[in-house]
Structure formats: C-alpha cells, structure tokens
Amino acid sequence: xxxxxxxxxxxxxxxxxxxxxxxxxxxxxxxxxxxxxxxxxxxxxxxxxxxxxxxxxxxxxxxxxxxxxxxxxxxxxxxxxxxxxxxxxxxxxxxxxxxxxxxxxxxxxxxxxxxxxxxxxxxxxxxxxxxxxxxxxxxxxx
Amino acid sequence: xxxxxxxxxxxxxxxxxxxxxxxxxxxxxxxxxxxxxxxxxxxxxxxxxxxxxxxxxxxxxxxxxxxxxxxxxxxxxxxxxxxxxxxxxxxxxxxxxxxxxxxxxxxxxxxxxxxxxxxxxxxxxxxxxxxxxxxxxxxxxxxxxxxxxxxxxxxx
Numbered sequence: 001x002x003x004x005x006x007x008x009x010x011x012x013x014x015x016x017x018x019x020x021x022x023x024x025x026x027x028x029x030x031x032x033x034x035x036x037x038x039x040x041x042x043x044x045x046x047x048x049x050x051x052x053x054x055x056x057x058x059x060x061x062x063x064x065x066x067x068x069x070x071x072x073x074x075x076x077x078x079x080x081x082x083x084x085x086x087x088x089x090x091x092x093x094x095x096x097x098x099x100x101x102x103x104x105x106x107x108x109x110x111x112x113x114x115x116x117x118x119x120x121x122x123x124x125x126x127x128x129x130x131x132x133x134x135x136x137x138x139x140x141x142x
Numbered sequence: 143x144x145x146x147x148x149x150x151x152x153x154x155x156x157x158x159x160x161x162x163x164x165x166x167x168x169x170x171x172x173x174x175x176x177x178x179x180x181x182x183x184x185x186x187x188x189x190x191x192x193x194x195x196x197x198x199x200x201x202x203x204x205x206x207x208x209x210x211x212x213x214x215x216x217x218x219x220x221x222x223x224x225x226x227x228x229x230x231x232x233x234x235x236x237x238x239x240x241x242x243x244x245x246x247x248x249x250x251x252x253x254x255x256x257x258x259x260x261x262x263x264x265x266x267x268x269x270x271x272x273x274x275x276x277x278x279x280x281x282x283x284x285x286x287x288x289x290x291x292x293x294x295x296x297x298x
Contacts, residue, residue: 004178005154018156018178020298029212032297033178034156038185054236061232061239070225070248105251107229107243114234136225136250139191139292142206 013037039134044071047111047129050080058099058125059114066109073106073131075113080124097121106131155179185297187216191224192279194289204279206293211275217296218272222253224292252292 006017006025018034019025025032032038045064052060076085079097101117106129113127148157148165156178159165163173171177188209194202229243243249269280277293 002153005149005156018154020179021153027213029210031214031216032185033180034176035185035297038187038297039189040185052237057234057236059232059234059237059239061241063240070250073250075252103232103234103251105226105229105232105243105249107247107249110241110243112232112239112243114232114237116234137248139189139225140209142190142192142204142293 039138041072042133043130044133045131047127047131050124050126051113053124056118056120056122057115058119059112060127061110061112062129063110064131067133068108070108070136071106071131072134072136073111073129075104076128077102077113078126078128079121080126097123099125186294187297188295190277190293190295192277192291192293194291206277206279208275208277208295213274215272215274217298218277219294219296220270220291222289222291223251224290225250 002019002022003024003026004019004021006015006019008014010026011028013028016034016036017025017028017032019030019032023030023032028037044067047062047064049060049062051058078085082097084095099115099117099119099121101115102113103116104111104113104127106112111129111131113129119125144159144162145164146159146161148155148159148167155167156176157165157167157169157174158176159169160173160175163169165174167177167179190206192204192206194204226249229245229247229249231245232239232243269278271278271280272295277295279291
C-alpha cells in the first residue's frame with residue numbers, strides 16, 4: 001500500500017503532497033498530482049481579438065492589467081474563416097493559409113502581435129494570448 | 143453552504159469544488175477545481191532557460207541536467223524563446239501601434255515553427271529527448287546566432 005498523501009516535513013521541506021496510486025508521496029522524486037512545493041500556471045488575463053489588417057499585414061497591440069513584473073504568456077493564431085489553430089506549429093506552404101512571418105512580444109501590461117511580411121492568402125486572423133500570473137524570469141539558467 | 147473541501151478515504155483523496163457545489167468523488171469534472179486522482183496535474187517542478195551560444199560551424203548540442211534525478215520520465219513543454227533581457231521595436235509595416243515596447247525593459251516572446259524534431263535555421267533542434275535526470279537537445283543544423291529556449295518540467 002503506497003502512502004498517497006503526505007503532510008509534514010520531509011528532506012527539510014514542509015509540504016502537502018498527493019500522488020497517484022502506487023507512488024509514495026514522501027518521495028520527492030516521484031510523480032505527484034499535487035504538491036504545495038510546485039508552481040502552477042495561473043491565468044491572469046486573456047486577449048482574444050481579431051487583428052487589424054493593412055495591405056495584408058496583420059497587427060495589433062493590446063493592454064492588460066499590469067502585474068509589476070514580466071509575466072509568462074502563450075499565443076495562438078487562427079484564420080477567422082477556417083477556425084484552425086496555426087501558430088505556433090504550422091507553416092506555409094504546408095498550410096497555404098499561414099503566414100510565415102509572425103512576430104510577437106509581451107511586456108508587463110501590453111502585448112504586440114504582428115507580421116513582418118504580407119500574407120498571400122488574404123483574410124483576417126484572430127489572436128489569443130493567455131497571460132499568466134507566473135513570472136517569466138523565474139527560471140534555472142542552463 | 144456547500145462543503146467545498148473533501149479529504150478522506152484510504153487511499154486518501156483530496157477534492158475541492160466551485161462555490162455552491164459539494165466536493166465529492168462523484169461531482170462532475172467541471173465543478174471540481176482540484177482532484178488528486180487527476181494523475182496528469184500540470185504542477186511545475188522546474189523551469190529552465192537553455193542558452194545556445196553561436197557556434198559557427200560547430201554543433202551546439204546541449205544536455206540539461208535536472209537538479210536531482212526523478213524516478214520517472216517527466217512531462218515537459220519546450221519552446222524557443224522566452225525571457226528576453228530587452229524588448230525590441232514592434233516593426234510591422236503599415237501598423238499603427240498605440241505604443242511601442244520599452245526597450246529598456248525585458249520582454250517575453252516565443253518563436254514558432256519549432257516543434258521538437260522539426261527545426262529550421264533559426265531553431266536548430268533536430269532531436270529533443272527527455273530522460274529521468276536530463277534533457278538532451280541535438281543540434282544538426284547549427285545555430286546561426288545566439289539562441290535560447292524555455293523548458294518546463296512538470297510534476298507528473
């Protein structure tokens with residue numbers, strides 16, 4: 001019988017940890033379904049907008065409530081008439097509707113999304129940005 | 143008043159629920175905010191920023207060692223880009239941005255067309271493998287300039 005819930009101190013750490021069947025929760029090297037030590041992606045704001053279109057260049061910039069630090073975010077782009085997610089994994093010519101020249105950047109409180117070359121397919125694109133409360137600068141350098 | 147915390151049974155199980163719904167194993171998923179039987183929880187164990195310096199014609203293979211070995215091969219996310227120390231101009235032609243990035247502050251972005259094993263001249267990963275104690279990125283295309291990517295290792 002495995003110990004699937006651990007609450008207390010182990011290896012110098014105070015934590016609550018819950019594990020799947022067959023896995024001991026006090027073993028920090030094991031899988032866990034919950035750990036109070038862990039970080040989670042917490043959604044802060046969502047941008048869901050049709051981008052502006054000028055001579056088949058696509059662009060937009062949008063504000064969201066500032067956090068006081070640089071947050072993490074995920075971007076996806078869809079063609080409005082096809083409703084398929086293109087960015088980040090699709091490319092032209094494998095998908096002719098896709099523009100190969102998307103660029104984007106995010107700072108605290110504002111995000112910019114744009115193409116640096118004109119699209120040949122025409123039509124409009126929609127951008128969705130999931131902005132998390134997680135800091136972008138909390139990482140292990142490697 | 144709903145009982146929004148359920149923690150009992152042997153083996154134990156922790157369930158939390160949305161306001162107005164009693165936490166219980168039979169509660170529909172959409173009303174649960176957490177259930178410890180969801181084995182693929184997305185708790186983050188580590189986040190790495192993996193840096194590739196320009197190597198000329200030399201491959202820049204990288205092995206990222208985890209702080210300690212796990213007893214399983216973890217789930218992960220990988221993308222090129224991530225935390226940048228300085229922003230750049232937002233330079234799309236024909237655009238009229240309401241404001242420009244502050245180039246004195248950091249910015250976050252990610253590159254695209256970058257599925258592991260795909261790669262391009264800008265994203266030179268041909269092979270990407272994660273083990274219980276490390277991540278190996280094999281560069282077969284040679285990084286043209288300094289590059290970095292972000293690796294998120296999850297708790298499951």
